[in-house]
Amino acid sequence: xxxxxxxxLVAIMLLLAAVPPIAALFAQPFYLDxxxxxxxxxxxxxxxxxxxxxxxxxxxxxxxxxxxGAYAVGVLAYHGIDNGxxxxxxAIGASALVAAAIGSISxxxxxxxxxxxxxxxxxxxxxxxxxxxxxxxxxGMRLGVRSQFTGLIDLNDPTAFYYLVFAILVLFLYLTxxxxxxxxxxxxxxxxxxxxxxxxxxFSPYPYRLAAFVISGAMCGLAGALLVNQTAYxxxxxxxxxxxGELMFMVILGGIATTxxxxxxxxxxxxxxxxxxxxxxxxxxVNDHWQLxxxxxxxxxxxxxxxxxxxxxxxxxxxx
Amino acid sequence: MNLVLFLEQTLNGLQLGVMLFLMAAGLTLVxxxxxxxxxxxxxxxxxxxxxxxxxxxATGSFALGVLLGLSGTLVVGIVxxxxxxxxxxxxxxxDQVLATFGLILFFNELIAILWGRSAIFATMPPELxxxxxxxxxxxxxxxxxxxxxxxxxxxxxxxxxxxxxxxxMLIRAGASxxxxxxxxxxxxxxxxxxxxxxxAALAGLAGLMAGPIHxxxxxxxELVLIDVFVVIVIxxxxxxxxxFAAALIVGMVDTMGRAFLKPMLALVISPVAADTAxxxxxxxxxxxxxxxxxxxxxxxxxxxxxx
Numbered sequence: 043x044x045x046x047x048x049x050x051l052v053a054i055m056l057l058l059a060a061v062p063p064i065a066a067l068f069a070q071p072f073y074l075d076x077x078x079x080x081x082x083x084x085x086x087x088x089x090x091x092x093x094x095x096x097x098x099x100x101x102x103x104x105x106x107x108x109x110x111g112a113y114a115v116g117v118l119a120y121h122g123i124d125n126g127x128x129x130x131x132x133a134i135g136a137s138a139l140v141a142a143a144i145g146s147i148s149x150x151x152x153x154x155x156x157x158x159x160x161x162x163x164x165x166x167x168x169x170x171x172x173x174x175x176x177x178x179x180x181x182g183m184r185l186g187v188r189s190q191f192t193g194l195i196d197l198n199d200p201t202a203f204y205y206l207v208f209a210i211l212v213l214f215l216y217l218t219x220x221x222x223x224x225x226x227x228x229x230x231x232x233x234x235x236x237x238x239x240x241x242x243x244x245f246s247p248y249p250y251r252l253a254a255f256v257i258s259g260a261m262c263g264l265a266g267a268l269l270v271n272q273t274a275y276x277x278x279x280x281x282x283x284x285x286x287g288e289l290m291f292m293v294i295l296g297g298i299a300t301t302x303x304x305x306x307x308x309x310x311x312x313x314x315x316x317x318x319x320x321x322x323x324x325x326x327x328v329n330d331h332w333q334l335x336x337x338x339x340x341x342x343x344x345x346x347x348x349x350x351x352x353x354x355x356x357x358x359x360x361x362x
Numbered sequence: 363m364n365l366v367l368f369l370e371q372t373l374n375g376l377q378l379g380v381m382l383f384l385m386a387a388g389l390t391l392v393x394x395x396x397x398x399x400x401x402x403x404x405x406x407x408x409x410x411x412x413x414x415x416x417x418x419x420a421t422g423s424f425a426l427g428v429l430l431g432l433s434g435t436l437v438v439g440i441v442x443x444x445x446x447x448x449x450x451x452x453x454x455x456x457d458q459v460l461a462t463f464g465l466i467l468f469f470n471e472l473i474a475i476l477w478g479r480s481a482i483f484a485t486m487p488p489e490l491x492x493x494x495x496x497x498x499x500x501x502x503x504x505x506x507x508x509x510x511x512x513x514x515x516x517x518x519x520x521x522x523x524x525x526x527x528x529x530x531m532l533i534r535a536g537a538s539x540x541x542x543x544x545x546x547x548x549x550x551x552x553x554x555x556x557x558x559x560x561x562a563a564l565a566g567l568a569g570l571m572a573g574p575i576h577x578x579x580x581x582x583x584e585l586v587l588i589d590v591f592v593v594i595v596i597x598x599x600x601x602x603x604x605x606f607a608a609a610l611i612v613g614m615v616d617t618m619g620r621a622f623l624k625p626m627l628a629l630v631i632s633p634v635a636a637d638t639a640x641x642x643x644x645x646x647x648x649x650x651x652x653x654x655x656x657x658x659x660x661x662x663x664x665x666x667x668x669x
Contacts, residue, residue: 151656151660158591162595170646175638341461344457
């Protein structure tokens with residue numbers, strides 16, 4: 043039986059798939075750009091949801107992998123290697139390696155220690171990015187050539203790039219769905235609900251949590267590779283801790299541990315930011331100081347909308 | 363390495379250490395007692411710096427500026443506790459992180475509305491500017507010396523209040539078992555508000571002292587905040603003693619790393635490579651220190667007893 047919630051997700055995806063022709067029809071390429079950005083952050087949020095939602099690991103440093111993915115592409119391009127396959131493979135591999143290193147220390151801890159350690163490690167990478175003058179230091183540097191997939195796809199074509207991001211998003215949504223409902227995912231969720239009982243029935247939580255942490259980091263690394271191609275600019279700001287906070291907010295806003303949540307959250311946050319910042323319908327004092335209102339909205343969402351946007355969708359999420 | 367330079371850097375490290383301690387003391391208490399992750403602690407530091415600078419310029423008296431700045435931060439802290447944070451104590455850490463993250467955005471923007479986005483100029487009081495001659499011909503800025511003295515004095519005061527008074531007894535009891543303290547008939551809500559206000563005032567004190575030697579601008583709190591997190595994680599969350607030790611260690615390691623890592627690396631590797639690696643490594647040093655401490659002692663150096 044197909045549940046109403048699945049239909050809803052399918053409808054959202056169809057809508058996203060229909061954006062390029064519609065944007066072309068109304069000659070509004072800006073929306074193509076905005077929604078591509080939304081989907082890239084949705085991919086990052088999906089990866090964070092895997093550990094934060096299903097694994098109960100509140101990572102406050104997920105922007106690190108966005109940064110590593112972006113730096114992998116940017117640095118290789120800087121040295122003249124613009125083969126996309128190689129760049130993206132390095133982005134994913136490097137993110138997985140760093141996630142394994144950070145995870146091996148932080149996954150041992152829990153609660154507040156976990157939050158602060160992931161934050162501190164990301165901060166460390168952020169300062170590393172700032173201090174390497176060769177790659178632009180804190181100013182960052184332009185990405186001269188986007189990742190090249192000769193003969194297959196041209197990322198300079200906005201529509202082709204859009205559909206590539208779309209395909210990766212669909213793939214990742216499907217993969218996480220399969221993953222969290224697999225034996226591995228069930229153990230991961232069991233550890234989140236009750237670590238002591240999970241131990242008692244014979245599972246050691248550490249390898250499961252670490253594996254989830256590494257998978258999540260690798261997925262987010264790919265999002266970073268996409269992001270630097272989107273902006274065509276490499277900057278340590280990708281790893282800024284406020285970016286990690288935004289990713290967390292996307293997951294919470296959308297509804298944690300739900301399939302559609304990260305996508306809804308990313309869309310809601312980025313569109314909200316865009317409206318607050320640039321909408322001519324709002325008075326200028328809102329546009330100028332949009333972060334003030336965003337802050338208040340954030341606090342209100344946390345205090346009152348506890349199940350997130352996915353909680354508004356019909357039916358119950360099986361993974362609740 | 364000459365001795366005078368070394369002495370000067372030691373004092374700088376001490377000064378950074380006591381500043382970090384002032385922030386960490388409040389944050390670690392708020393966490394230990396209310397079980398609240400407060401990212402907005404850095405905002406209180408910023409509020410302290412702005413209020414003191416504003417009142418100093420308005421009244422022309424440094425002492426009055428400090429007094430009004432401190433009490434202003436205390437009031438802001440109490441209002442924030444009453445309005446936003448009170449409902450968060452029973453929530454999980456995730457909600458707390460996000461709501462206080464929202465508070466940061468709010469405060470940074472509010473300050474930008476009131477005083478503009480660019481840095482404002484905070485002046486040193488004339489009585490405290492200038493240098494003093496210390497042993498070995500070292501001339502050290504009087505203001506920084508004053509910060510060290512104030513910081514150490516506050517540390518002593520905290521040790522006395524927490525260790526020797528009835529309020530301190532309640533704080534310690536609250537840190538080890540909140541439910542029991544409430545069951546014994548202590549007004550735990552009032553205790554929370556007092557502790558939070560106390561922590562806010564300490565953060566404000568750190569901020570207003572930092573004003574004249576760092577930049578006063580929106581977002582200044584977050585740079586310090588993350589270092590303070592490193593301090594309380596190393597020290598063991600909820601422990602004032604741990605916060606003090608860790609603050610001094612982090613202050614020293616950071617200052618020494620920035621001063622001496624590059625020349626020391628230059629002895630081992632080529633000077634050009636040291637030029638790049640030195641600053642990069644120096645800015646990562648305290649995080650590496652934290653990772654090393656946690657790998658050996660996951661609860662920090664001085665874990666607070668109790669649940």
